[in-house]
Amino acid sequence: MHILDIIAKKRDGAELAAPEIEWLINAYTNEEIPDYQMAAWLMAVFFRGMTDQETAALTMAMAQSGDTVDLSQVPGIKVDKHSTGGVADTTTLILAPLVAAAGVPVAKMSGRGLGFTGGTIDKLEAIPGFRTTLSREEFIRNLKKYNIAITGQSNAIAPADGKLYALRDVTATVESIPLIASSIMSKKIASGADKIVLDVKVGKGAFMKNREDAVKLAKAMVRIGQLVDRDTVAVLTSMEEPLGMAIGNSLEIMEAIDLLSGRGEPSLKEVCLTLGSQMLMLGGKAETPTAGRTQLEALLDSGQALAKFKEFVAGQSGDITVIANPGQLLSACLVKEVTASAQGYVAAINASQVGYVAMRLGAGREYKGQNIDLAAGIVMHCRVGQRVGREQALANLYTNDESRLEQAAVLLQQAIRIEDKPVNKPPLLLGLVDKHGFQDRLE
Template identity: 55%
Template sequence: MRMVDLIQHKRDGGRLTREQIYYAVQGFTRGDIPDYQMSAFAMAVFFRGMDEEEIADLTMAMVNSGDVVSLAGITGIKVDKHSTGGVGDKTSLIVVPLVAAAGVPVAKMSGRGLGHTGGTVDKLESIRGFRIELPNDRFVRNVNENKMALVGQSGNLAPADKKLYALRDVTATVNSIPLIASSIMSKKIASGADAIVLDVKVGSGAFMKSYEDAKALASTMVSIGKSLKRRTIAVLSDMSEPLGTEVGNANEVAEAIEVLRGGGDTRLREICLTLAAYMTVAGGAYGNYDEARRALDELLHSGRAVETFRKFVEAQGGDPAIVDDPGLLPQAAVHVSVRAEREGFVQSIDAETVGVTAMLLGAGRATKEDSIDYSVGISLRKKVGDPVKFGDVIAVIHSNREQNQDIAERLIGAYTIVSDKPEPVPVVHSVIE
């Protein structure tokens, strides 16, 4: 078998066998197949696509390229979630303790943020003392005792995907649904969960800008999960504006705590309850979605969800006092109010612009080597549909820079204010099971 023959076969629209796909992935992971040939392979897939069986085979080839986590020591049906990323997306900080409070175990591995989308690991590391790395026995014990643990992703989890993504990033082949779907699902399958709920974001702040592309990606991932005997559900959610009112690290943790207490932004709470409901049904805690929604809403308002979060923080070495006093989280030195330059209603907030602006403050990374400033970020005082008067504060910049005029100008540019109130956009577009 030769790699050049596989490339040619796919280039010409042919279908690859499982043996051919494994040959390519294993050879690339070992270093036997050079980057230039794998780049050509990725481009052939980009233009010619793959059928469902090919994508499932590619996913499993990447799963088997490295470690596969065993969660056999954890009691119950293990449910995981994954978000395709967005601006202000702190859903894991809310959904995981909420699902755990319902008695469903969540053993989650998360990554760091890169670019304008924040990473769950970075947000948690804004909590003093929090340990994102745990020995496997401690990880399992924490899930059995508290029904949840959240750690950084293993360095040898689906290494083929890591190598392939690095090539896709520099060869203009990132935006390929077979390659995206197999990349995401290989890490989820390797993480050992029995059931997976996917939060597929769509809109200006998401990787998938159009609903049609997001739906195609979601359908492909659900199909992969089904073919690999994992119950998989995809929720298509809106990212046309930042999720919630906070963008940053420490301030997003504070907002997550507010939602876990039963308050917070309505749209953020809605998507979190939706994801948690599907996760708890998949985990066997409730018989159907409506029953789960009612029960989970009660868990938020009873205080059980926020207490689960407190135990989780303490179990991983973090300071649990931040639950009662989020002011103990890192705080920026400078706070700048950004004011509206006209009257009307907020028609839109460009999520990507807000995310990039927060990154420029130091809340995100332009490269993997960049350090994070946990204290900086943006508070959105006006959201889509809100009335605005001239001079109203529409956002607050939390910065450690002396000069923030450029940041303020970027935020003003992110807001579109019009005369008529816009029609509301639902935060949940559709669900694929």
């Protein structure tokens, strides 16, 4: 095979065979193909697209380009959950122990945050002593013992995806549905999951800005799952405003503990119950979403979900005393309250700008490898549709860098639009894609 033939074939709109895609990915991973030729192929894909079979072949080639995790020795159906990223998206911290408490093994390899989207690994590192790097043996041992294990993404997992993503980022080829879908699914498949639940975020604070594009992405990923024998379901959820009330690592741990204790923010809880019910169905523990939701609510009410979180934290060397006393978590030395400049109704909260403000306070990274302040972030005190009075608190900002506070306060106030007339709160759940296609209503 020759790279020029493969580039030309895709440039002309022809379908590549699976062996051609496998050869291409292996050759690029082994540095037998230069970046400029791979960039030409990516641009051809960007304009010409890929068939379902091509996308599945690309996914598997990337999944098999490095190490794969074999979880066959762990009893039960292993179900993974992946979010396409958002602001105040604390779902993994809640869902993983909640679903594990229901008897479904949850094995996750998670990443760090970049830009305004937070990373699960950063959040967990806000718990003193918590180990986010586990050996394969430790990972499987914890999964067997507790039904839950979360570790940092290994560079040896789907290395072709890492190389391709870096190249896409500098060649204006990121916004390609087949390339996005194969990137996400390759890592999930290499991580050993039997079945996958996807949370596809839609809105200003998400990568997919509108439902039409989000449905296309969801369908592509579900179809990949079908073709490679991994049952996959995608739930579309709104990211027009932050999902939870806390944005920032220690702050999100506190919010997760609050929700696992039977309290918590309703929107965050609703998304967790919706995704969790799908995970229980795929894991064979519930016949319907309603039955799954009933189980999960009972686990929250009884304290079993919180108890599983304690087991999980202890199993990875974390300090469990912070669960009963979240005030022991890292706290910022500077706090600033942002208030409403006028009375009225909260008409919109720009989630991406709120996430940017949290990043500027030190909670997120502007570039890979940047150190972050685990105590920094924002706690929101308002929701879209809520009536607020003049000088009423809209949010609290937390940081250890005084130079960041004033600008952050101005930017946050600009992210919240207040109008005179009442507004309707936008829907939180926007539909579901499974093997039967798109449904705009969830049970």
